[in-house]
Amino acid sequence: MGAEYCGWSPNPSGEPQPGSFLTDPDTNGWQMYRARMLPSSALDYDWYHPIIRFARVPRTSLDILGPFESTMRVLAGKAAEKSGRQLPDDPSFVFMPVHELQITNIASKFHDVDILHPEISLQALAQCSIRFVSHAGPYIAI
Secondary structure: OOHHHOOOOOOOOOOOOOOOOOEEOOOOEEOOOHHHHOOHHHHHOOOOOOEEEEEEEEHHHOOOOOOHHHHHHHHHHHHHHHHOOOOOOOOOEEEEEEEHHHHHHHHHHOOOOEEOOOOOEEEEEEOOOOOOEEEOOOOOOO
């Protein structure tokens, strides 16, 4: 399996970047997308309608290009409005969308990330690629 299936571009030599989550030190080859490592409770998960949760990530931990930050602020704000909850207001953090099945993994590996309340979420529609989802409700417009 090549990098084109992973949505990841290798360095010019064609080799994986050192320390990349896509490298496998045991086989020195490409790993498949990490969805295969989900807990067994995910066996009955509705893959066609994933839930998008939100996390706050310190701005200093990110390199952001384009309107990503403002777009995610609006999306997180709509999710909070739908749930009747308030978003934390701290300009030193950026809201990031997170697939609900990755919450435990993210919380265990990134201690400076704040996972928002589970009710601040949106249901999505899955697309062909497991890396992309579309919002499922007609009540959110960005």
